[in-house]
Amino acid sequence: MSDFVRVCSVSDVPPDSAIAVEVDDRELAIVHSDGNFYAIEDECSHAAIPLSEGDVEGAEIECYLHGSRFDLRTGRPLSLPATEPVPVYRCRVEGDDVLVDVSEPLDPEQSDIEELQES
Numbered sequence: 001m002s003d004f005v006r007v008c009s010v011s012d013v014p015p016d017s018a019i020a021v022e023v024d025d026r027e028l029a030i031v032h033s034d035g036n037f038y039a040i041e042d043e044c045s046h047a048a049i050p051l052s053e054g055d056v057e058g059a060e061i062e063c064y065l066h067g068s069r070f071d072l073r074t075g076r077p078l079s080l081p082a083t084e085p086v087p088v089y090r091c092r093v094e095g096d097d098v099l100v101d102v103s104e105p106l107d108p109e110q111s112d113i114e115e116l117q118e119s
């Protein structure tokens with residue numbers, strides 16, 4: 001069962017950037033890139049570093065500390081030193097609202113763009 005909640009406005013997240021939000025005691029990075037919005041847990045899987053402070057490029061975000069890049073669609077690491085995925089959540093836009101389904105993270109092995117982008 002989905003459980004979408006409003007996390008921010010579209011205008012809160014400039015293109016090619018991320019912001020940190022807190023939803024149900026979860027720290028999330030809301031990312032805006034190439035017209036798409038993504039929700040990924042705001043903590044690198046290598047160490048407790050907020051991914052929301054990293055660089056955004058396409059469907060990837062780069063941890064600023066050691067440079068691991070993560071696929072925003074699946075949470076999977078694309079480069080070392082991180083080796084574990086970061087949880088990602090369904091995200092969609094309704095009007096000026098960005099909504100995230102925080103009921104459960106997506107399975108990194110089965111995630112695909114259709115599941116994540118329901119806008």
Ligand code: FES
Binds near residue numbers: 066082
């Ligand atoms: S803390 Fe993110 S790559 Fe090391």
